[in-house]
Amino acid sequence: MTEILVRMGGEGKIPPVSRVVDHPAWPVLKDAVERIRPWQSPDGSIDFDAADAPRRRDAEEAVRSVVECVGVLSPLLPHDAAYHEALAGDLTRWADGGFDVPDFLDSLLAFQPAAHRADGLQHLVVFPMYTQNGNPDRNLEAVVLRMVWPDWLAELERTRYDNPLFCGITFEDFTAGYDTNSAVLFPETIAVREAPERFSWGGIFCDREAARFRRVTEAAVDVLGLELPEDVAALVHDQKRCEEAFVLWDMVHDRTHSHGDLPFDPFMIKQRQPFWMYGLEELRCDLTAFREAVKLAAEGVPQARDVQYAVLFDRMFRFPVTGERVRNYDGLGGQLLFAYLHRHDAVRWTDNRLFIDWQRAPQVTNELCAEIETLYRDGIDRPKLVHWFAGYELVARYLAPHPGSTWAKGPEALDLSLPPRKLVDDVLPDEFPLSMFYEALSKKLRKVIAATRGITADGAGRAAA
Structure with missing residues (x-):
């Protein structure tokens, strides 16, 4: 607590605040986590015999600072009291145990954000974890987030798209592991001694997805000379509309992994399969969300039409040209969607301009969804x-x-004669290379996509800024 007061410039009374990130304890906690992160090995432990190792007492002091700050901030978040108590215990045991491979199972089990899905509810989350599409190492991370759970979304989940584990979330602030392309908070990324029998929540940052979508779509539209209908153009310039589109898309996508005629574990956990099978599964979930959005739009749900454009544009413009070409299953799904639409004359590339048949595109997209569903049904x-x-x-x-x-x-x-999993070795890293269209588009959008690393709702890419 003394350090927090010093950071305020004295030992006077801390002014009342409601946002965690406005409290003087938050930057102290964040700085302590950032001191710890470079000391950690990829598995999350700290090797004090390494050449650039810290003194153990310095690591212990940094952890104490995190524990103290969590204690100071926790009263702002009474719904997380049990988690924060367990978190203090896990942090203390980690330090007392010599900073071996961290085990935060107790605090993971205590963190239950899906049990309190109230719109705007804050959470302070601290875990040793890797960040999907971000940092592959299990570093200590701290993130302050808010729940996105408006009444219209809650009603759709209650009546049509039951998904009790799904959490739509937005960033308030974060440490370096999230200053990346990661837009998810998943419990399976957290360092624990054993995986729980089942996970009870999963969070997706719709603000980052929306900001990234807007930046890349705007650039792609300009490069491709695509003329957007007035309402679609307004969507691309409206962060809140895009966030609402993404949280609905994500909710339906997430539940689709366990719905439908499935010939295998849809999440493919602990399975070794060719990457095009992962690509087809992710695309199936996106196209199911698209199809449901078509139905919802016909029923007058205003966010549903936006979901259709978000799926089409993110899949066609960003996915194929983002990331490396090594087993890029999301990129493959985007390539497939564009090629299918192009083959069926729903999109045309002519005179160095892209044209979309806005009436035909939804019909053709649903036809691709049906083809994939037939593949699955026959696969049983x-x-x-x-x-x-x-x-x-x-x-x-x-x-x-x-x-x-x-x-x-x-x-x-x-x-x-080899088992199927061995035949995966014969799959090329880039089994389906980019077409000439996407090779050219990749060069045009490369810098724009790179600038979205760490992007937040204000449109600023932190790492690129």
Whole structure:
């Protein structure tokens, strides 16, 4: 507490605040976490024998600072009291145990944000974790967030899209692991001694998704000479509308992983499969959200039309040209959607301009969704390897495989005496390369996409700023 008062410039009374990030304890906590992060190994431990290792007492002091700050901030968040108490215990045990591989199972089990889905509710979250699409190491991270749970979304979840684990969230502030492309807070990323039998929540930052969507879509529209209808153009310039579109999209997408005719574990946990199968699963969930949005729009739900444009533009413009080309399953799904729409004349690239048939595009998009669902339904009666080949054939009807591909030559080119998981080794890192269209678009959008790293609702990319 003394350090917090010093940071205020004295030992006077701390003025009342309602936002965690406005309290003087927050920057102290954040600084302490940032001191700890560089000391950690990839597994989250601290090796005090390393050449650049800190003194143990310095690490202990930093952890004490985090514990003290959590205690000071916790009264602002009475709904997280049990979590913060368990968190203090996990942090203290980590330090007392010599900073070995961290185990925060107790605090993970105590953190239950899905049990209190109230719009605007704040949470202060501290865990050793990796950040998906961000930092692969289990560093200590701190993030202050708010729940996004407006009445209209709560009603849709209650009556049509039951998803009791889903949490729409927005950033208030964060440490370096989130100054990246990560837009999720998932319990499976947290360092624990053993995985719980089941996870009870999952959070997606709709503000980052919306800000990134707006930045990349605006650039793509300019590069491609695409003329947007007035309402769509207004969407791209409206952060709140985009956030509402993404939180609805995410909620329906998330539940789709466990709904439908599924021939295998939809999340593919602990399974080794060719990356196009992951791409088809993610695309299936997005296209299901698109199809549901078409229905909801017809019923007068205002956010539903925006979801359709968000799915189309994010999938066609950002996904294919984002990230490396090594097993890029989200990129593959975006390529497939564009190629399918192009093959069926719902989009045209001519005279160096992109044209979209706004009437035909929803119909054709739903047809691709139906093709993938047929693949899944038929897959229930197929052996795994046959199903993988059927998925390959679906993708290869619209995307050209790499000319050096072994899988493209068919089953006779593979050693079928090996178990299916071994045949994944014969999949090329970039089994379906970018088309000439996307090769050119990638060069045009590369800097724009890079600038969205760490982006927040105000449109600023922190790492690029």
